[in-house]
Amino acid sequence: MDSRIIVRQKDDSVWIIIPAPEMFDSKSLTRSLLECNGITFNNDKEVLEWIINKDVPKDLSYMIVHKTELPSRDEYRDAWRFDGEKIYHDVDKVNEINKKMI
Numbered sequence: 001m002d003s004r005i006i007v008r009q010k011d012d013s014v015w016i017i018i019p020a021p022e023m024f025d026s027k028s029l030t031r032s033l034l035e036c037n038g039i040t041f042n043n044d045k046e047v048l049e050w051i052i053n054k055d056v057p058k059d060l061s062y063m064i065v066h067k068t069e070l071p072s073r074d075e076y077r078d079a080w081r082f083d084g085e086k087i088y089h090d091v092d093k094v095n096e097i098n099k100k101m102i
Helices: 029-036 044-055 074-079 091-101
Strands: 003-008 014-017 062-066 080-082 087-089
Touching (some): 003 044, 003 080
Antiparallel strands (some): 080 087
16 A cells, blocks of 8 residues: 555644555454454555544544655655645745755
């Protein structure tokens, strides 16, 4: 599963949730342990919904994206912002990061 859950923080910064691959393998130990506790899934969408309900605070917005939709430059991770539709770089924060890198 190549989905990522993008969560918009109150300051517009982003929090990226990367679901564990074994969550999408119905035969994995993780899934077996969940099933022992009465938590079952019929498909990958239900897995993502469970992760969102468990990990995303109710007062924050989120979006599910493919991993290729994330910016490729990880060194600017602290400058990523989420406007509810897409992730972009905060130019002022990028400049601040660049100054620290010099």
